[in-house]
Amino acid sequence: AGLIGNTLLQQLRQQKEYLRQEQHINLNLVALANSKKMRFELDGLDIDQDKDALLATGETSEVTQFIARMKELNLPNSIFVDCTASNIAIGHYEDILNASISIATPNKIANSDSFAQYQKLKQAALIHGVKFLYETNVGAGLPVINTLKDLQNSGDKIHKIEGVLSGTLSYIFNTFDGTTPFSEVVKEAKAKGFTEPDPRDDLNGMDVARKILILAREVGWPLEPDQVQVENILPGPCLLANSVDDFFIALEQSNDVFQQKIQEAQQAGKKLCFIAQLDNGEAKVKLESVDQSHPFYTLRGSDNMIAFTTERYKNQPLVIRGPGAGADVTAAGVFAEVISVRRFLGQSSSKFNLKSPQKP
Amino acid sequence: AGLIGNTLLQQLRQQKEYLRQEQHINLNLVALANSKKMRFELDGLDIDQDKDALLATGETSEVTQFIARMKELNLPNSIFVDCTASNIAIGHYEDILNASISIATPNKIANSDSFAQYQKLKQAALIHGVKFLYETNVGAGLPVINTLKDLQNSGDKIHKIEGVLSGTLSYIFNTFDGTTPFSEVVKEAKAKGFTEPDPRDDLNGMDVARKILILAREVGWPLEPDQVQVENILPGPCLLANSVDDFFIALEQSNDVFQQKIQEAQQAGKKLCFIAQLDNGEAKVKLESVDQSHPFYTLRGSDNMIAFTTERYKNQPLVIRGPGAGADVTAAGVFAEVISVRRFLGQSSSKFNLKSPQKP
Known part of the structure; x- marks a missing residue:
């Protein structure tokens, strides 16, 4: 727990230049949070810093605040990434999708609770033309x-x-x-x-x-x-x-x-x-x-x-x-989804919000 | 040979309604050709008819003409699908991509000739923000x-x-x-x-x-x-x-x-x-x-x-x-790419051109 968000951040750091040059894809991390701190940076956080350094200057973390702020920013091509294994953000998923923000998550909770909830999230994504992605729920990085x-x-x-x-x-x-x-x-x-x-x-x-x-x-x-x-x-x-x-x-x-x-x-x-x-x-x-x-x-x-x-x-x-398990292959699966959202939304750059580990 | 284009047409016919209702995806076949006949219909061909019926009222097929017409139409979200195993359209791929038209094809020829050609096609797609897709070149419908x-x-x-x-x-x-x-x-x-x-x-x-x-x-x-x-x-x-x-x-x-x-x-x-x-x-x-x-x-x-x-x-x-072979799984792989192009280009409808079998 906590490892996946960190690993995703490392992969993002490592691949940012490659994706920009070879694929014309610009990824921008505008928000980051763990259970203690959260930080927003409209121009993008400096991901060459590690998570602890990034969050050192952050405010006290509060999930409702985080999501309200994210919606306020109203950035195009925004993606919310929930790398927690907890249910702290689950209740906000529908709200996030309704705000035309895509979600990518390895967290199984939202999809394995009531069918009504599963269906509500799928519908919200469909109606708002955004993506609700959870490939890593099954088999981690395997293309299931x-x-x-x-x-x-x-x-x-x-x-x-x-x-x-x-x-x-x-x-x-x-x-x-x-x-x-x-x-x-x-x-x-x-x-x-x-x-x-x-x-x-x-x-x-x-x-x-x-x-x-x-x-x-x-x-x-x-x-x-x-x-x-x-x-x-x-x-x-x-x-x-x-x-x-x-x-x-x-x-x-x-x-x-x-x-x-x-x-x-x-x-x-x-x-x-x-x-x-x-x-x-x-x-x-x-x-x-x-x-x-x-x-x-x-x-x-x-x-x-x-x-x-x-x-x-x-x-x-x-x-x-x-x-079908492990932080590196799971984070890689989430990363592939972040890229696919960018592609789906069809623009050459993308801002994204990383809701990071609960237990850092 | 010839089977893949036909099978793709059948799958399109079968799935059109499902994709429209469940995925909000509208696919439109605006052009169809085989080695003998070709036909264009700006509002979309009636795919409930089979290939022979569709082409019965067509003009004499000529690949250069087909591609010139396709470019002229200048439709947004256009996809050219080459279901032939021949090299008849290969020399036009770069031209097609340069016209901001995506390509999906099971045809291996373009990618397995000189590296310079492969690279030229990849670059053309990248520069024009379109897709050059060939998943079915290896393993047919398997996600390789x-x-x-x-x-x-x-x-x-x-x-x-x-x-x-x-x-x-x-x-x-x-x-x-x-x-x-x-x-x-x-x-x-x-x-x-x-x-x-x-x-x-x-x-x-x-x-x-x-x-x-x-x-x-x-x-x-x-x-x-x-x-x-x-x-x-x-x-x-x-x-x-x-x-x-x-x-x-x-x-x-x-x-x-x-x-x-x-x-x-x-x-x-x-x-x-x-x-x-x-x-x-x-x-x-x-x-x-x-x-x-x-x-x-x-x-x-x-x-x-x-x-x-x-x-x-x-x-x-x-x-x-x-x-890793067979018309149905190969056509299905191409179909998945047609859908992914639609998604990549980020609109709710898509016109596409099916360059159909050489040997019908």
């Missing part, structure tokens, strides 16, 4: 949502989407081969910094559920969060444990459950995969065993993978694979 | 060139690109497992319509060479066509044969060569793959054996696959996979 949009705009019909959408769960189930107890694999993943502080926040599948919900809505299914069927893979005692330490004790005592699953899978020549699936009007998140003929069988490390089976990609799906 | 552009614009550094870029050669080497002679596999591929009329036009690797050349240039390497190192996999007599029948006789007599290659690969636990590679300033096209750890090991059918190893996607590459 844009690929889906292009397929649909050209009239392809989506039959099925399958994805391994959590780098953490991909790593855990790619590593777990039965030679080491499941609890050890999870412990090791936590030690490597691959999991949330409480690994149950990964293992409960809720983050994956939010991602498949967003894809379902992109496909045109007006699903609510509780309509995503999430398989609970953790035995009761693991869920009830009151601390992370207690959770690991409970998980150790549940190792047999996972040992049995991996053995059954392996005896059938299969491997375990934590899969999100959209099929036949239903969105599901579940632990499955896949055989050698399945694209996910070859997954390694913490890769994400997503397979679109469509009217045109019917016999063999269109598959995208690669690391 | 756009993904590469997004990586580069956000400052990623491309270390290596590896691709299986020919559906035909993918099919041949995915099918050839040593149980059937190589010549039979090629014959079967031809019978299924997967190869060019003379399969040597696939097996000589020149089409793949053009694709990797285009990717090299996108990465920023000013390569000329003769700088792509293409491994010749066909023994002399196959190359010298004067007819397709004679070629197959020569290929039969060369089966041992391929049998030995597949056996060596299999004994090492590998499979044969016809790979295009960009690495360390060099572009190569070659038959290689890859082991289980390589993403291409899992290729099946006639899938294309492309792996980008970059500064950010370093440990695990970003991989895109799927069918």
Whole structure:
């Protein structure tokens, strides 16, 4: 948390000259905020300075103030970039779009809450001719949502989407081969910094559920969060444990459950995969065993993978694979969207507002 | 040949209403031509009619005339779509871009000829603020060139690109497992319509060479066509044969060569793959054996696959996979570009000129 905004700022610094010279694109950072400070500069902030230096002379940060000021400035081609993982700015999105300001964000909250909110934001963007962009909500820098949009705009019909959408769960189930107890694999993943502080926040599948919900809505299914069927893979005692330490004790005592699953899978020549699936009007998140003929069988490390089976990609799906998390690839995905907004709005320069990390 | 333009017209017909209602995008076909007839209609042609009906009342087709007329009309947001595989319009591209008309084309010829020509077209588009788009040059509808552009614009550094870029050669080497002679596999591929009329036009690797050349240039390497190192996999007599029948006789007599290659690969636990590679300033096209750890090991059918190893996607590459040929996915890729030009130019409607099939 906090890292993405900073990384985006670095990428902007590094690419500014290239984009100006090679692509005739001028980007201008006119506002920057974190949870403590915010700063506005109509002529553009000097991005050769780092975030802390830029904000040192700022005022006290207040999100309502920030957005009011941004609207007041009324700059053409303005883009609001929310790099937080919090809900602090979410309630303002509609207001921002209504002010003809585009939004680019890796933040999943707005799109994975009620369908009514999702639809309201899409409509606001459409009506005001601006963009609401969130490619990095699924697969970070991997081209998932844009690929889906292009397929649909050209009239392809989506039959099925399958994805391994959590780098953490991909790593855990790619590593777990039965030679080491499941609890050890999870412990090791936590030690490597691959999991949330409480690994149950990964293992409960809720983050994956939010991602498949967003894809379902992109496909045109007006699903609510509780309509995503999430398989609970953790035995009761693991869920009830009151601390992370207690959770690991409970998980150790549940190792047999996972040992049995991996053995059954392996005896059938299969491997375990934590899969999100959209099929036949239903969105599901579940632990499955896949055989050698399945694209996910070859997954390694913490890769994400997503397979679109469509009217045109019917016999063999269109598959995208690669690391689906990390500040650098996420920021790069947001950066590509900032550039695309500039292009969409069709001018040679663009002012943009970077709502930066909450936890700097 | 000829199929892509027709398919694009069908997709346009099918999607026109959806795009107007759901995306506020109006597309207007103001000109259409094939090798025999051409027709202009300032208010837009009635695309509910099929191509033959539309062209029935047309004038005699003449490419110079077509382009002169298109320039005369001087419509805002105009896009020229070259769906031919011929070079008939290539010499006019620069002129078209200079007239502030964007181009979208699956035709590889313009980009795989001299570097000077490639650069001239890119510059013309940049200077006139229009787009020169050719995503479908590599991998048809798969998001290859756009993904590469997004990586580069956000400052990623491309270390290596590896691709299986020919559906035909993918099919041949995915099918050839040593149980059937190589010549039979090629014959079967031809019978299924997967190869060019003379399969040597696939097996000589020149089409793949053009694709990797285009990717090299996108990465920023000013390569000329003769700088792509293409491994010749066909023994002399196959190359010298004067007819397709004679070629197959020569290929039969060369089966041992391929049998030995597949056996060596299999004994090492590998499979044969016809790979295009960009690495360390060099572009190569070659038959290689890859082991289980390589993403291409899992290729099946006639899938294309492309792996980008970059500064950010370093440990695990970003991989895109799927069918990389076919009129429907190619036309869909062109369609997505037509829509993106509309967006880039930032207006709610767009006139476009479809230079349709040469061989209808």
